[in-house]
Each structure stands twice: as structure tokens, then as C-alpha cells.
Amino acid sequence: MAEELTPETPENESDRTAEAEGTEEPIKQRKNGLYPEVSDELAESMKSGWADTELHGLEPIAQAAHTERRRAALSARFPGERLVVPAGNLRTRSNDTEYPFRASTEYAYLTGDQSHDGVLVLEPTADGHEATVHLLPRSNRENGEFWLDGQGELWVGRRHSQAEAAQLLGIAAEDVRELPRKLREATGPVRVVRGHDAGIESALTDKVTAERDEELRVFLSEARLVKDDFEIAELQRACDATARGFEDVVRVLDKAEATSERYIEGTFFLRARVDGNDVGYGSICAAGPHATTLHWVRNDGAVRSGELLLLDAGVETSELYTADVTRTLPINGRFNELQRKIYDAVYEAQEAGIAAVQPGAPYRDFHDAAQRVLATRLVEWGLLGDLDVEKVLELGLQRRWTLHGTGHMLGMDVHDCAAARRETYVAGTLEPGMCLTVEPGLYFQADDLTVPEEYRGIGVRIEDDILVTEDGNRNLSAALPRQAGEIEEWMARLKG
Numbered sequence: 001m002a003e004e005l006t007p008e009t010p011e012n013e014s015d016r017t018a019e020a021e022g023t024e025e026p027i028k029q030r031k032n033g034l035y036p037e038v039s040d041e042l043a044e045s046m047k048s049g050w051a052d053t054e055l056h057g058l059e060p061i062a063q064a065a066h067t068e069r070r071r072a073a074l075s076a077r078f079p080g081e082r083l084v085v086p087a088g089n090l091r092t093r094s095n096d097t098e099y100p101f102r103a104s105t106e107y108a109y110l111t112g113d114q115s116h117d118g119v120l121v122l123e124p125t126a127d128g129h130e131a132t133v134h135l136l137p138r139s140n141r142e143n144g145e146f147w148l149d150g151q152g153e154l155w156v157g158r159r160h161s162q163a164e165a166a167q168l169l170g171i172a173a174e175d176v177r178e179l180p181r182k183l184r185e186a187t188g189p190v191r192v193v194r195g196h197d198a199g200i201e202s203a204l205t206d207k208v209t210a211e212r213d214e215e216l217r218v219f220l221s222e223a224r225l226v227k228d229d230f231e232i233a234e235l236q237r238a239c240d241a242t243a244r245g246f247e248d249v250v251r252v253l254d255k256a257e258a259t260s261e262r263y264i265e266g267t268f269f270l271r272a273r274v275d276g277n278d279v280g281y282g283s284i285c286a287a288g289p290h291a292t293t294l295h296w297v298r299n300d301g302a303v304r305s306g307e308l309l310l311l312d313a314g315v316e317t318s319e320l321y322t323a324d325v326t327r328t329l330p331i332n333g334r335f336n337e338l339q340r341k342i343y344d345a346v347y348e349a350q351e352a353g354i355a356a357v358q359p360g361a362p363y364r365d366f367h368d369a370a371q372r373v374l375a376t377r378l379v380e381w382g383l384l385g386d387l388d389v390e391k392v393l394e395l396g397l398q399r400r401w402t403l404h405g406t407g408h409m410l411g412m413d414v415h416d417c418a419a420a421r422r423e424t425y426v427a428g429t430l431e432p433g434m435c436l437t438v439e440p441g442l443y444f445q446a447d448d449l450t451v452p453e454e455y456r457g458i459g460v461r462i463e464d465d466i467l468v469t470e471d472g473n474r475n476l477s478a479a480l481p482r483q484a485g486e487i488e489e490w491m492a493r494l495k496g
Contacts, residue, residue, distance in 0.1 A: 080189065249311060312326040
């Protein structure tokens with residue numbers, strides 16, 4: 001990685017304001033001991049000789065009509081109030097390098113934009129709201145920002161001008177560096193989505209309350225419960241890419257055996273970056289007894305023939321919609337008798353759970369259906385003494401080995417709509433357009449003395465992404481086999 005002439009990067013509201021108020025002043029270079037001070041001749045040379053790269057006649061992004069409708073719903077919910085939705089800022093990884101930026105879900109959902117430091121503001125009007133997206137402008141070449149600032153375009157690449165952004169997003173665009181001052185001077189009720197931009201929140205310190213801001217966050221979370229056509233297509237795209245990623249992994253399991261779980265993680269990540277934006281969450285590449293650890297993301301363990309691989313991974317599309325799929329695979333391509341018995345129980349539970357995903361059904365029905373199957377099998381296997389299934393379910397005793405809920409909403413966040421009220425989500429009713437995971441599992445810890453020794457260290461989960469339709473459901477991740485025999489045939493074909 002090349003090193004900038006200066007590592008200085010505006011990171012907060014005060015830096016933005018200073019730039020906006022003094023855009024004709026030269027950027028002061030920080031002496032870092034590696035480069036001599038810039039000569040006047042070089043500074044003058046860097047001001048000119050650059051072609052005009054302004055883009056004209058740009059077509060709106062694919063989801064512009066959808067984001068306009070989403071903003072209209074938001075406007076109708078909070079009439080007469082100023083609404084502020086930040087994208088978020090870059091975060092330092094170490095010294096002068098940053099983590100890859102991912103715009104806040106609320107901002108991307110309402111704008112389709114993914115620029116760091118962006119802020120959407122809905123200004124109240126007599127008949128609704130006027131939307132403006134506030135963005136960093138093109139780097140200033142006159143004052144040296146273009147090449148002396150750590151986030152200058154010479155270093156990190158071209159960004160859209162305000163005019164270009166307005167064409168693409170279908171929203172008026174202004175300079176975000178002037179926004180903190182405008183917000184401090186503004187009057188009237190205002191709400192902000194918190195947790196993404198400390199500078200913007202600071203400018204609103206005396207104007208907002210946590211309770212009112214939480215109402216805004218909850219509304220935007222619940223607005224995503226039912227997906228529109230654009231979102232459903234993106235989720236299908238994410239699932240299709242994820243299926244290709246799982247196929248990639250099966251093809252290289254021999255190489256993973258020679259290295260570690262990291263080979264699996266890296267293989268899937270390559271697919272995520274080629275077919276999408278990134279992975280939608282940290283991939284769980286859990287081989288052997290690691291499969292019993294729900295959030296195993298270290299991915300540094302051995303991959304051994306004869307054991308199982310629990311792979312929980314999802315591709316996030318370029319529009320930030322993620323899949324969330326799990327398959328438990330025999331590393332050598334064949335389940336042994338006990339592995340298959342446990343796998344078949346989980347498969348049966350998932351089948352029951354998927355069947356319960358129906359429009360008009362209580363949200364928890366699919367969880368209850370899957371848990372009943374698993375409890376039944378655990379009783380049959382003699383792991384719960386002489387208790388019957390009803391008593392086991394009443395006391396929740398199966399949860400020692402089932403551990404987690406059977407699913408969650410899915411969308412731009414892997415656990416989407418998390419701020420929604422209980423009555424609209426877990427205690428609510430399924431509607432067409434909702435998308436959720438169905439993911440039962442059984443996990444026998446390596447140190448669990450309450451189960452026979454041969455069970456210990458086996459973990460199985462099967463997870464698919466299910467869309468609620470008008471007449472039932474559709475499995476968006478159905479391209480990947482689920483039944484044990486089909487998995488063995490699929491793996492043999494890919495390895496062959």
C-alpha cells in the first residue's frame with residue numbers, strides 16, 4: 001500500500017466545518033519524517049492540467065423508485081418534523097488505515113447510496129418533506145485537498161459530484177460539510193438515527209431526545225419487515241451467489257484438510273467479493289467439534305476426514321442484501337450412521353418449520369414446529385430419561401442441545417428488523433413479502449457427559465432463506481441440496 005503525503009483525514013463534525021469555512025486555504029501538510037515539505041512549485045503544478053471528468057446524463061439507480069416510496073412512507077409517519085439519517089463515518093483499523101466502509105442500513109435503505117459521511121435530511125414542508133442527501137464534494141484541487149488529504153481523490157479514488165449524485169439517486173444533493181452548522185441553526189422538532197455519526201449527533205445535542213429518536217429507528221426497522229420486489233430480487237441474487245460459494249468450498253475440501261478452516265473461509269470470501277459486495281457476516285467454517293460452537297468465527301481449526309463441516313455463510317450483494325445459509329457436510333463426502341441419524345432429525349425439524357411458514361400464521365409457529373420434532377427425537381434416543389415430549393417442551397429441556405431460536409428476519413441486516421416492536425415481529429403474524437431463515441440444529445458439546453460418548457462433538461444445523469408468498473412460501477436457497485442422500489450425491493459430483 002502506498003503511503004499518502006499526509007495521513008490527515010477529517011473524521012468528525014468540527015473537521016468538516018473547518019473545511020467548509022476555509023476551502024480556499026491550503027491544506028496544511030503534517031510532517032511525518034518520511035517526506036520533505038511540499039515545494040511551492042509542486043503545489044502549483046498539482047492545481048492544473050487535469051481534465052474535466054464531470055459525468056452527464058446519468059440514469060437513476062435501479063432502486064430509485066423504491067427509495068422514493070420508502071421516503072414517502074417515512075414522511076407520512078412523522079409529518080412536520082426534520083428527520084436526519086446518517087450513513088456513518090470511516091473507522092480506523094490501525095494507525096492510518098480504515099476498515100472497509102459499510103453504510104448504515106437505514107441510510108442505504110432510504111437513498112440507495114453507500115458513501116461514507118453521507119447524511120439524508122428530510123425537511124418538513126407544507127405538504128410533506130423535501131429530501132436532500134448531503135455528501136462530501138469532489139476533492140478541491142486549488143487548496144491541495146485532492147492530493148494532500150488522506151481521503152483526497154488522488155489516494156482513494158474519484159467520488160461523485162453533487163450533481164452526479166442527484167441524477168443517480170433522484171434526490172437533491174448538497175455539501176455535507178455545511179450540514180452541522182445548518183442543523184445547529186435550525187428550529188422545530190427533529191429526530192436522528194443514532195449510533196452512526198457522532199458529529200451530526202453533536203450538532204443536534206439540545207434538539208433531540210433518546211425516546212423520540214428510538215421511535216424513528218423502530219419505524220425504519222419495521223418498514224423493512226415486508227420486502228418489495230427489488231429487495232426480493234436482491235435476496236434471491238444473494239442466495240444464488242451463496243450457493244455458488246458453497247459449491248466452491250466442496251471442490252476444495254481436500255486443500256482445506258491440508259491447511260485449516262481458513263481455507264474454507266477464504267474460498268467463500270472470494271466468491272462473495274466476486275459476485276457481491278462482501279460476506280454479509282463473519283463466516284462460520286466449523287469443522288469437527290467446532291460445529292457445536294454457535295458463533296465459531298475463528299476458523300483456525302483442523303479439517304479432518306470422517307468429521308462434519310458446519311458452514312454458515314452468506315454473500316452480501318452490491319446493494320447490501322445478504323443471504324444466510326447453513327449446510328452441514330461430511331468432509332469425506334459420506335455421513336456415517338450416527339451422523340446421518342442426527343442430520344436426518346434436524347432435516348425433519350427443518351421440513352416441519354418450513355411447512356409452518358405461511359401467510360397469516362403466527363411468527364413463532366415455525367419455531368415451535370421444529371422444536372417439537374427435535375424434542376421427539378431426543379426423547380426417542382433416551383437422552384431425556386422417562387419424560388414425554390409434552391413435558392420436555394413445557395420445561396424447555398430440549399434447549400440443552402437445540403440452543404437457539406429456529407430463525408429470524410433477513411434482509412439488509414443478517415438479523416434484519418431487530419429494532420421492531422415485539423408485537424410486529426416475534427409476537428406478530430407472517431405476511432407475504434417477509435423473508436426469514438429456518439435453521440434448526442442439534443449440538444452435542446465435546447464435554448457433555450449427559451449424552452453417549454459417540455454423540456459428543458457432533459453439531460448439525462441446516463438453514464435456508466424462506467420468502468412468505470401469497471399462497472405459502474418459497475425457498476430462496478433451494479439451489480443447495482438439503483436431504484442427506486442428495487448432499488452425498490452433490491458432493492461426489494462436485495469432487496468428481
